[in-house]
Amino acid sequence: MxxxxxxxxxxxxxxxxxxxxxxxxxxxxxxxxxxxxxxxxxxxxxxxxxxxxxxxxxxxxxxxxxxxxxxxxxxxxxxxxxxxxxxxxxxxxxxxxxxxxxxxxxxxxxxxxxxxxSDEAVSDTALYMILSVFRNFTRAQLAARTADPEIFTATHKMIATISQNPRGHILGVVGFGNISKKLVYKARMALGMEIHYFDIVRADSSVESELQATYHDSLDELLKVADCVSLHTPLNSHTLDLIGDKAFGLMKPGSRIVNTARGEVLNEDALIKALKSGHISAAALDVHYHEPQVSPVLAGMENVTLTTHIGGGALxxxxxxxxxxxxxxxxxxxxxxxxxxxxxxxxxxxxxxx
The missing domain is CATH 3.40.50.720 (NAD(P)-binding Rossmann-like Domain)
Structure with missing residues (x-):
């Protein structure tokens, strides 16, 4: 042998x-x-x-x-x-x-x-978060969980005066990879949103046409037009604190932000200031700057949806x-x-x- x-x-x-x-x-x-x-x-x-x-x-x-x-x-x-x-x-x-x-x-x-x-699971998570920041689902859930009829009734009356349907609003996507392409398809088809995006590499015209996505050649220009910004970039030296005071200043008054990328892409101190001022009306974070430590300040805000980095968390x-x-x-x-x-x-x- x-x-x-x-x-x-x-x-x-x-x-x-x-x-x-x-x-x-x-x-x-x-x-x-x-x-x-x-x-x-x-x-x-x-x-x-x-x-x-x-x-x-x-x-x-x-x-x-x-x-x-x-x-x-x-x-x-x-x-x-x-x-x-x-x-x-x-x-x-x-x-x-x-x-x-x-x-x-x-x-x-x-x-x-x-x-x-994880493309399907993360894009689903981002879709839920977009719904939550437009419709104030976290505020409603927190009120319901008090089991207090007065809080229930007051929140029921208030929610309709501060919430909007996503339909017709501009979703600004930062980073146009496989996850965000799945997300924009779902957001356009299910929620009727208009899609705008920024990436350092522009997608093929056929992809833009199929997804009805409008390209911006700078992040600043995208931030100026978006009603809701969804982050989908990897974390590296170029994207650390990518969204900070300057970025929030460029966004529309009352706009919203969703982060299912990496916590350190979004500066949480800047986010807190923007939320407290009312310039940003709502935020949703699946990832956190000091993960697994969640910001106690953000955790205390009813207009902030928070999850435990479960974007891809499906069997x-x-x-x-x-x-x-x-x-x-x-x-x-x-x-x-x-x-x-x-x-x-x-x-x-x-x-x-x-």
């Missing part, structure tokens, strides 16, 4: 898989030797990399974004200790602000996320996140650990190809 060649090694970060057991066993484990990282802190993980504890592994596999982040920020220091055999870092989740994906690309390592898996999302991470590694890593192709959902293509 011939000697069986060793399978490429995949270093598993975080909890074991939970959903796609047949695929994991039949497709993934049959191709790779999956080793679980046992460290619980950054220092010990770096030491494990220095001593080559896990050998010349070909991929990093993080199937659950809520676990496997024990080593902290994937920065230049940490990435420099990875073996040159690493081809891909495949993670669940949509955000990637905890990893410097450009430095990974400079080391010829693909970074992939769960793009697409279907988790299943697809886990599956996508495996599929990305299968697409990139060959039988001998070599690079054999491109991933399905690359994040750092520009840095990788440069």
């Amino acid at each position: 011939g000697v069986v060649a060793p399978k490429p090694i995949v270093l598993h970060l975080g909890d074991a898989i939970k959903y796609n057991h047949d695929f994991y066993r039949n497709e993934f484990q049959s191709r790779f030797d999956v080793i679980q990282a046992t460290e619980t802190d950054r220092e010990s993980f770096i030491q494990a990399l220095k001593t080559k504890k896990y050998g010349a592994f070909s991929a990093l596999f993080r199937p659950h974004f809520q676990t496997g982040g024990f080593m902290g920020q994937w920065d230049k220091e940490l990435i420099s200790h990875l073996p040159p055999s690493v081809r891909i870092f495949a993670s669940a989740g949509a955000g990637f602000n905890w990893a410097d994906v450009d430095i990974l690309g400079e080391h010829n390592i693909w970074y992939t996320n769960g793009a697409g898996a 279907e999302t988790r299943i697809e996140f886990e599956l996508n991470a495996m599929r990305n590694i299968l697409s990139v890593v060959g039988d001998k650990g070599e690079s054999k192709g491109e991933p399905i959902t690359p994040v750092n293509r520009k840095a990788f190809e440069a």
Whole structure:
């Protein structure tokens, strides 16, 4: 009998898989030797990399974004200790602000996320939040939960005088990716809203035509016309505090804002000032600047809808996140650990190809 060649090694970060057991066993484990990282802190993980504890592994596999982040920020220091055999870092989740994906690309390592898996859930969440800021649903819910007939009656009378239908109003979308494209389709078809958007890369004219979306070549111009702004940008050095005092000053008096992107894209101190002045009439946040700490000031405002970063929080999302991470590694890593192709959902293509 011939000697069986060793399978490429995949270093598993975080909890074991939970959903796609047949695929994991039949497709993934049959191709790779999956080793679980046992460290619980950054220092010990770096030491494990220095001593080559896990050998010349070909991929990093993080199937659950809520676990496997024990080593902290994937920065230049940490990435420099990875073996040159690493081809891909495949993670669940949509955000990637905890990893410097450009430095990974400079080391010829693909970074992939769960793009697409959460599109339906996050766009649904944003749609609910748009309804809430126009119709004051949070104020009504808080009043109903007092179980006080006088508060119920007073709120019932007041809500109709301060609420509006979204139909005919302009939804200003900041960032025009897959999630926001799903959102604008739903907002236009279900709520009858007019769609305007800004992105650093303009969509094809066919997409604009299909979604009946009007492009603005600057964020400032979009903010001036929108009745409700919905944020859909990744968090990076360019988008940190993107919406602050200046941005709120440009928005229409009485306009509204929704954030299902990342908390630090929106400066909460500036938002509080704009809400207290009445310049912004309502806000809805699924993500928070100091998450998981929610601003106590915002939490006390009846015109602010708050949720616990559950935009993508649907079972279907988790299943697809886990599956996508495996599929990305299968697409990139060959039988001998070599690079054999491109991933399905690359994040750092520009840095990788440069």
